[in-house]
Amino acid sequence: MKAELLKKEGINVSFKITVENDKFKEAVNKAYNKTKGKYNIPGFRKGKAPKVVIETQYGKGIFYNDAIDMLFKEVYPQAIKELNLDVIDRPSLDIEQISEENGLVMLVDVQVKPEFEVGTYKGVEVKKEEVKVSEDEVELELKEMATRGARLVSADKALESGDTAVIDYEGFDNGVAFEGGKGENYSLVIGSNTFIPGFEDQLIGKKAGEEVEVNVTFPEKYHAPNLAGKPVVFNVKVNDVKVKEIAEINDEFAKDVSEFETLKELKDSIRTKLEEQAKKSVEDKMKNDIISKICDNTEVEIPSAMVEHQLDNLIMQFNYQLQYQGLNLKQLLDMSGKTIDDLKDERREDAKKGVKMTLVLEKIAEVENVQISDEEFDAEISKMASMYNIESDKLKNTLREEEIEGIKEELKIRKVVDLLVENAKLV
Numbered sequence: 001m002k003a004e005l006l007k008k009e010g011i012n013v014s015f016k017i018t019v020e021n022d023k024f025k026e027a028v029n030k031a032y033n034k035t036k037g038k039y040n041i042p043g044f045r046k047g048k049a050p051k052v053v054i055e056t057q058y059g060k061g062i063f064y065n066d067a068i069d070m071l072f073k074e075v076y077p078q079a080i081k082e083l084n085l086d087v088i089d090r091p092s093l094d095i096e097q098i099s100e101e102n103g104l105v106m107l108v109d110v111q112v113k114p115e116f117e118v119g120t121y122k123g124v125e126v127k128k129e130e131v132k133v134s135e136d137e138v139e140l141e142l143k144e145m146a147t148r149g150a151r152l153v154s155a156d157k158a159l160e161s162g163d164t165a166v167i168d169y170e171g172f173d174n175g176v177a178f179e180g181g182k183g184e185n186y187s188l189v190i191g192s193n194t195f196i197p198g199f200e201d202q203l204i205g206k207k208a209g210e211e212v213e214v215n216v217t218f219p220e221k222y223h224a225p226n227l228a229g230k231p232v233v234f235n236v237k238v239n240d241v242k243v244k245e246i247a248e249i250n251d252e253f254a255k256d257v258s259e260f261e262t263l264k265e266l267k268d269s270i271r272t273k274l275e276e277q278a279k280k281s282v283e284d285k286m287k288n289d290i291i292s293k294i295c296d297n298t299e300v301e302i303p304s305a306m307v308e309h310q311l312d313n314l315i316m317q318f319n320y321q322l323q324y325q326g327l328n329l330k331q332l333l334d335m336s337g338k339t340i341d342d343l344k345d346e347r348r349e350d351a352k353k354g355v356k357m358t359l360v361l362e363k364i365a366e367v368e369n370v371q372i373s374d375e376e377f378d379a380e381i382s383k384m385a386s387m388y389n390i391e392s393d394k395l396k397n398t399l400r401e402e403e404i405e406g407i408k409e410e411l412k413i414r415k416v417v418d419l420l421v422e423n424a425k426l427v
Contacts, residue, residue: 003079006107011088011114011303014107016096017079019071021103028100031066064098071104079108086113089305111305118363119297121420126289128426129282133274141270142249145257150244158205159241161191165203166240169214172233173226180224180334181232185239194335203236211237219337228337290420295353295360302352302359310351311344318343358413365412368419372408380411 001023007014019027032051041049041057055062072093080087089111097105152164159165165188171181190200202214214234222228247253254266319329333339364370378392385392399407 001075001078003082005083010301011111012109013085013087013112014109015079015083015085017075017106017108019075019104019106021099021101024067024071024098024104025100027067027071028063030070031063035063035066061098068095068098068104068106072106076108080110085110087111088113088303111303114301114303114359116298116300116359116363118360118367119294121294121364122423123425124290124293124420124423125425125427126286126293128286131275131278131282133271133278137274138267138270141274142267146246146249146253147244149257150246152242153245154208155241155243156208157241157243158207159190159203159238161204162189162244164189164242165206165238166242167203167236167238169234169236172235173230178227178232181234187242196335196337199234203238206238208238208241211235221339221342222337223333223339286424286426287417287421290424291357291361291417294364294420295356298356298360300356300359302355306355306358307348307351310354311347314347314351315340315343361413361416362409364420365416368416370412370415370419372411372415376411377404377408380407 001020002018004016004018005013006016029051032054036049036051036054037047039049039054039058040046041053044050044053051063076091087110092109094107094109095105096107097103155163157163167186167188168184169182169186171178188194188200188203190203193200196216196218198216199214202212202216206212214236215231216234217231218224218227218229220229247256249263251262254260254263258266258269260266260269315329322328322332329340333343378396381396382392385395388395
């Protein structure tokens with residue numbers, strides 16, 4: 001196998017892989033042995049037809065695609081190692097030459113990590129903020145605790161923003177009910193913007209037992225083409241109006257929601273927790289400010305492949321967050337009229353910033369020759385094992401090579417961030 005670099009323009013690289021005819025013949029024979037059972041040739045039992053007979057029946061190159069697949073998995077990693085390429089995307093493959101007599105020549109296009117010089121990263125000036133927790137913040141946390149523990153109770157009142165309407169509804173397009181537009185005893189929080197824009201506003205002021213005709217228009221980019229941009233009518237009946245019943249904040253409340261006997265003890269605990277959170281928040285902000293300043297001082301081409309991968313991760317994390325709330329991504333898209341592409345566009349700039357930050361921190365790790373010792377890796381595995389409540393050795397043995405490398409890279413990034421903080425100027 002021979003690898004030859006053809007062109008390198010920024011992050012876009014083209015190279016050639018040449019496979020000798022003997023090696024290609026061997027791959028074709030392997031492809032024949034692997035797939036010969038698929039062919040029915042008159043006069044031969046299935047899987048017993050000679051290679052030359054199958055080639056005569058189906059064409060000389062019948063086994064070439066399978067042979068290329070086998071070879072590429074073998075020679076591609078060798079080629080990028082030989083050419084010292086740090087690839088970040090799936091390669092695009094084209095065949096320049098192929099025959100058992102002359103061998104195989106493949107042309108490969110791929111994106112690689114950009115080459116760049118990181119801006120000044122030591123001595124970055126950053127403001128150090130004080131950790132403060134006010135009495136108002138403690139009171140607000142208490143109120144939120146009470147709100148979280150509130151019960152929903154029926155109320156004889158008109159709906160307001162923040163109330164929960166229990167409704168039956170059915171949607172009609174020009175008098176015809178449409179699929180997915182019907183629900184019974186659905187609990188809708190007014191002001192949550194769960195339904196199509198304008199739907200919830202038209203329920204404000206209604207009481208239990210009342211019926212209302214809600215006129216709305218579906219978004220132009222709604223996922224169902226037959227409804228996109230269309231004005232429709234929902235017949236809605238309000239079955240119940242519910243409001244939150246919040247407990248009085250006193251010693252009894254403290255006993256009910258915590259292990260403390262008095263409200264004062266609960267407040268002291270809340271203050272300690274808020275101070276710890278505030279301290280971490282201040283430290284995180286300081287780290288982010290340092291990294292942001294370094295990124296602002298660094299010019300680097302952002303690979304589109306890395307941005308798309310980052311977007312996929314962001315959407316996956318968003319879906320996990322929705323699941324904790326009892327929803328999923330499809331339900332949200334259905335209710336909001338958005339598409340996956342809309343969500344990606346909303347997060348694209350964040351994804352670009354995230355990719356640039358990763359590239360810059362990795363570059364600093366390279367320049368500073370940051371390494372992870374076996375002791376540091378084992379300590380991290382112990383933390384993870386404790387979190388998952390399993391033995392360290394058992395966890396370590398289940399990790400794949402790429403997972404081990406991922407953990408080490410994460411540890412490197414942490415060490416780099418610590419280095420940046422140590423060398424920053426606090427003003």
